[in-house]
Amino acid sequence: xxxxxxxxxxxxxxxxxxxxxxxxxxxxxxxxxxxxxxxxxxxxxxxxxxxxxxxxxxxxxxxxxxxxxxxxxxxxxxxxxxxxxxxxxxxxxxxxxxxxxxxxxxxxxxxxxxxxxxxxxxxxxxxxxxxxxxxxxxxxxxxxxxxxxxxxxxxxxxxxxxxxxxxxxxxxxxxxxxxxxxxxxxxxxxxxxxxxxxxxxxxxxxxxxxxxxxxxxxxxxxxxxxxxxxxxxxxxxxxxxxxxxxxxxxxxxxxxxxxxxxxxxxxxxxxxxxxxxxxxxxxxxxxxxxxxx
Numbered sequence: 001x002x003x004x005x006x007x008x009x010x011x012x013x014x015x016x017x018x019x020x021x022x023x024x025x026x027x028x029x030x031x032x033x034x035x036x037x038x039x040x041x042x043x044x045x046x047x048x049x050x051x052x053x054x055x056x057x058x059x060x061x062x063x064x065x066x067x068x069x070x071x072x073x074x075x076x077x078x079x080x081x082x083x084x085x086x087x088x089x090x091x092x093x094x095x096x097x098x099x100x101x102x103x104x105x106x107x108x109x110x111x112x113x114x115x116x117x118x119x120x121x122x123x124x125x126x127x128x129x130x131x132x133x134x135x136x137x138x139x140x141x142x143x144x145x146x147x148x149x150x151x152x153x154x155x156x157x158x159x160x161x162x163x164x165x166x167x168x169x170x171x172x173x174x175x176x177x178x179x180x181x182x183x184x185x186x187x188x189x190x191x192x193x194x195x196x197x198x199x200x201x202x203x204x205x206x207x208x209x210x211x212x213x214x215x216x217x218x219x220x221x222x223x224x225x226x227x228x229x230x231x232x233x234x235x236x237x238x239x240x241x242x243x244x245x246x247x248x249x250x251x252x253x254x255x256x257x258x259x260x261x262x263x264x265x266x267x268x269x270x271x272x273x274x275x276x277x278x279x280x281x282x283x284x285x286x287x288x289x290x291x292x293x
Contacts, residue, residue, distance in 0.1 A: 003051040006216060006224060007177040009154045011055060013048050015221045020071050020122035022220035024048045025181045027174060031152025032061035036172050036181045037220070038076035038083070038137075041126050045075030062149055064158060065139060066183025066220070067169040068092035070119060074126075076137035085139040086160050088168035097136045101127070116191055143170075161208055164189040164201040164279070171209075178215040186219055186233075188275045196278035199241040206234050236262075240272050249280025 003011050003026070011026040021044050025036030033056045039045040052060070063079045065072055068089040073096075076083050085093065099105065106123060109115035127134065149156045157173040163185040172181040185205060188195040209217075217225045225233070239261060240254065247253035254273050259265060 001047060001051075003048070003055065005055075006179060006218075009151075010174055010177050010179050011052070012218060012224070013051065014223070017221070019126040020119075020221070021126075022071050022184075023181075023218055025172070025218065026052050026056070026060075027151060027154060027156055027172075028052075028056040028058065029151025029154040030057050031150065032058045034062040034064060034149060034151055034156055035060055035079065035081070036064050037066055037072045037183065038063050038074070038079060040071035040074050040122075042075050042078045044126075045078035049078060058152070062156075064156070064170060064172055065089060065093075066171065066181070066185075067166045068096070069166070069184065070096075070123060072183070072220070073136070074134055077135045082141045083137055083139040084141045084143055084158070086144050086168055086170055087142055089166075089170070090139045090142055093136060094138055097138065101132050101134045103130045118190065159208075161185055161205055162201060163187075163205050164197050173212050173214070175213075178213055180209070180212060180214045180217050182209075182217055182219045184220050187221070189279075193282060194278035195275055196282055197237070197241065197244075197272065197275040198279040198283065199245055199276075202237055202241060206237065210234070236269065236272065240269070240276055244273075244276035244280055249277045249284070251277045 001013060003013055005011050009028050013024040015021055015023045019040065021040050022037055024039055027034045039048065060079060060081050063076065063081050063083050065083065065085040073093060103124065106115060106120045110117055110120050143158055145160055147158050154174060154176050157175065159171050159173065161169055161171055163169060165184045165187045169183050169185050171183060171185060188197055215227055217230050240258065243254040243257055251273060
C-alpha cells in the first residue's frame with residue numbers, strides 16, 4: 001500500500017476492503033501536520049506513520065476522528081498527538097472502553113443486536129487472535145460546531161454534520177486545495193436493521209456539502225471522487241429520495257418511475273432504492289409504535 005498525493009500538502013492512504021480499512025488522510029503544513037481518522041488498528045495507523053515520514057513538513061500534532069465507529073478509531077494509540085472528536089462521538093467512544101473484544105463477546109453482541117455482523121466479521125479479520133487486546137483511546141480534545149486548525153500555509157476546517165450513517169460526524173475541508181474528507185457520512189444507516197436512507201437526513205446533508213467549493217471528495221471506503229461525479233451522485237440520491245417520498249417507499253412504483261427520468265439503472269441505483277424503501281419502512285414502524293403508545 002502506498003501513500004497517494006492528491007494535491008500539495010494533502011495525502012491519503014487508500015481504503016482496503018479486506019478488513020474494512022478506511023481511507024486515512026494526511027495534511028501537512030509548515031507548522032504541523034494533521035491526520036484524518038486513526039485507522040482500524042495500530043498496524044493500520046503505523047502503516048500511515050511509516051509512509052508519512054518522508055512527506056510531512058512538521059510532526060503530526062492532530063488526529064481528527066470523523067466518527068466513533070471501530071474502523072476509524074482503533075489505531076488511535078499509535079499517535080502521539082491531540083485526538084480530536086465532537087462531543088457525541090467522544091461519548092460513544094467512552095462507551096466502547098467498557099466492552100470486551102473476544103469472539104464470544106462479539107458474537108453475543110451480534111446476537112443481541114448491539115453489534116452488526118459486518119463489523120464483527122471484519123474486526124475478527126483485522127485482529128485474528130481471539131484474545132485480542134484493543135486499547136480504546138478517548139479523545140482528549142473536543143470540538144463541536146465549526147472550527148479551524150491552522151497547520152501553517154494550509155488550514156483544516158472541521159464541520160459537524162448529521163447523517164443517516166451517524167447522528168453527529170465531523171467532515172474536514174481544506175479550502176486552499178478544495179478538498180473535503182467526508183468520512184462515512186454519505187453511507188447508509190447500517191446499524192439499525194436493514195441498511196437505509198431518509199430524505200430527512202440526506203437532503204440537508206447534501207445541501208450543506210454543496211455550500212463548499214470542492215474539487216475532490218474523499219469518502220472513507222472508496223477512491224477519491226471528483227466534483228462532476230459527486231454532483232451526479234447527489235442528483236441520483238435526490239431523485240430516488242423524491243420518488244421514495246412521493247410513493248411512500250413503494251419499490252415497484254419507485255423503479256417504474258425512475259426509468260422515466262434516468263437512462264441508467266445499475267446496481268448502485270437498485271441499492272439506493274432499497275435503502276430508501278428500508279428508510280420508509282422504519283418511519284412507518286416508528287409512526288405505528290408512537291400511535292400505540
